[in-house]
Amino acid sequence: MTTSIDRSAVQAPQSVWEMAQQQLDDVARLIGLSEGIHLFLRVPKRVLEVSVPVRMDDGRIRIYTGYRVQHNMSRGPSKGGIRFHPDVTLDEVKALAMWMTWKCALVNIPFGGAKGGVICDPKAMSMQELENLTRRFTTEISIIIGPEKDIPAPDVYTTPQIMAWIMDTYSMQKGYSIPGVVTGKPIAIGGSLGRDKATARGCLYVVDEAMQTMKLPIEGARVAIQGFGNAGMHAATLMAERGYRIVAVSDSRGGVINAKGLDVRGIVAHKQETGSVVGFAGGDAITNKELLECDCDVLVPAALEKVITAQNAPKIRAKVVAEAANGPTLPEADAILHERGIMVLPDILANAGGVTVSYFEWVQDLQENFWEEDEINARLKQKMTRAFRETHEQAERHGVDMRTGAYAVAVERVAEATKLRGLYP
Numbered sequence: 001m002t003t004s005i006d007r008s009a010v011q012a013p014q015s016v017w018e019m020a021q022q023q024l025d026d027v028a029r030l031i032g033l034s035e036g037i038h039l040f041l042r043v044p045k046r047v048l049e050v051s052v053p054v055r056m057d058d059g060r061i062r063i064y065t066g067y068r069v070q071h072n073m074s075r076g077p078s079k080g081g082i083r084f085h086p087d088v089t090l091d092e093v094k095a096l097a098m099w100m101t102w103k104c105a106l107v108n109i110p111f112g113g114a115k116g117g118v119i120c121d122p123k124a125m126s127m128q129e130l131e132n133l134t135r136r137f138t139t140e141i142s143i144i145i146g147p148e149k150d151i152p153a154p155d156v157y158t159t160p161q162i163m164a165w166i167m168d169t170y171s172m173q174k175g176y177s178i179p180g181v182v183t184g185k186p187i188a189i190g191g192s193l194g195r196d197k198a199t200a201r202g203c204l205y206v207v208d209e210a211m212q213t214m215k216l217p218i219e220g221a222r223v224a225i226q227g228f229g230n231a232g233m234h235a236a237t238l239m240a241e242r243g244y245r246i247v248a249v250s251d252s253r254g255g256v257i258n259a260k261g262l263d264v265r266g267i268v269a270h271k272q273e274t275g276s277v278v279g280f281a282g283g284d285a286i287t288n289k290e291l292l293e294c295d296c297d298v299l300v301p302a303a304l305e306k307v308i309t310a311q312n313a314p315k316i317r318a319k320v321v322a323e324a325a326n327g328p329t330l331p332e333a334d335a336i337l338h339e340r341g342i343m344v345l346p347d348i349l350a351n352a353g354g355v356t357v358s359y360f361e362w363v364q365d366l367q368e369n370f371w372e373e374d375e376i377n378a379r380l381k382q383k384m385t386r387a388f389r390e391t392h393e394q395a396e397r398h399g400v401d402m403r404t405g406a407y408a409v410a411v412e413r414v415a416e417a418t419k420l421r422g423l424y425p
């Protein structure tokens with residue numbers, strides 16, 4: 001059995017998986033995690049790769065590759081979204097699954113971490129092709145998912161409609177309706193009020209906390225958001241309602257900027273009409289790269305991994321970076337931002353609102369008893385502000401950045417559960 005960690009591979013992180021492992025290694029040293037538990041948490045519990053045959057509209061069969069990775073189940077069934085994207089890799093899904101373990105532990109919901117992904121380009125597929133892909137992928141992973149085992153949810157380019165197909169496919173195979181097998185469903189089939197905006201709302205709550213902690217005014221604070229999907233678009237809307245000034249937004253095709261503030265409703269309508277924020281008349285065009293370095297108080301990376309690097313970290317002008325995306329900041333960039341006094345709200349905190357309301361959705365499904373939206377938002381706020389304070393406390397205590405503080409809280413919780421359960425057999 002291997003009893004030590006090969007550090008040669010983690011000196012210069014190349015993949016997000018190595019980056020995720022390095023983040024764990026750093027905190028393991030800080031909190032004095034026992035070596036056995038460290039090694040156990042450093043690898044996924046279970047990895048499933050599936051080939052997914054799909055009948056395309058032209059009658060031909062295509063084979064897609066998909067994954068479901070379960071990182072840890074010490075604190076409960078594993079939980080995490082499914083991503084449909086051309087750049088999905090097994091390494092990425094492993095990293096995302098590990099991050100789900102920490103995220104669920106940080107907001108203290110009784111789940112472990114998992115993630116799924118299919119290598120595909122959903123933008124180039126018809127609804128029928130997407131449905132065929134989703135149903136066959138669900139069937140292939142149905143041997144390891146279930147409401148008491150592992151509960152998928154939306155992630156990049158997967159929608160409530162896709163969750164409905166997952167729920168239906170799983171239910172048809174079992175012979176009765178099982179809404180608790182997946183979260184992020186439409187309301188009509190057991191979805192939760194507030195789930196659509198939950199990631200963004202949770203992000204808003206922790207940005208509010210950060211601004212108060214740093215004694216920065218909220219009213220008029222300038223916000224730049226990279227990514228205009230579920231997280232980015234709702235963050236723009238909710239933050240504008242709260243009094244922040246949204247000065248720049250972007251999506252995969254490019255962005256727009258207006259130092260006086262963008263008309264968020266106008267941009268949402270433009271995106272719905274044209275499929276992109278690009279070309280919106282109320283601002284000037286910018287690239288995604290420029291957005292990250294633009295003059296703002298709060299930067300919200302809400303797209304994909306590894307966008308904040310050692311190259312652009314010295315040029316970031318925001319005082320707070322809120323990671324609505326998973327894994328947007330490389331470890332070397334983390335160090336630069338911390339040194340420059342910029343507070344990074346790590347992904348496992350800043351975007352934990354999504355999985356928190358997923359937990360509420362699962363609880364409501366199991367109880368067959370549904371809550372009002374006010375109650376959901378109030379419970380979400382309580383969980384997010386508590387997680388912020390616990391993270392901040394640990395960061396202060398150890399004199400480290402907020403990511404390390406958040407990891408200290410989360411890894412301790414998972415380690416405690418692991419110790420209590422003991423090693424089987």
Ligand code: GLU
Pocket residue numbers: 079080081082103151152153154155156183326351352354355356358
């Ligand atoms: N995909 C989201 C995340 O990365 C949500 C996961 C969930 O709701 O289970 O946190």
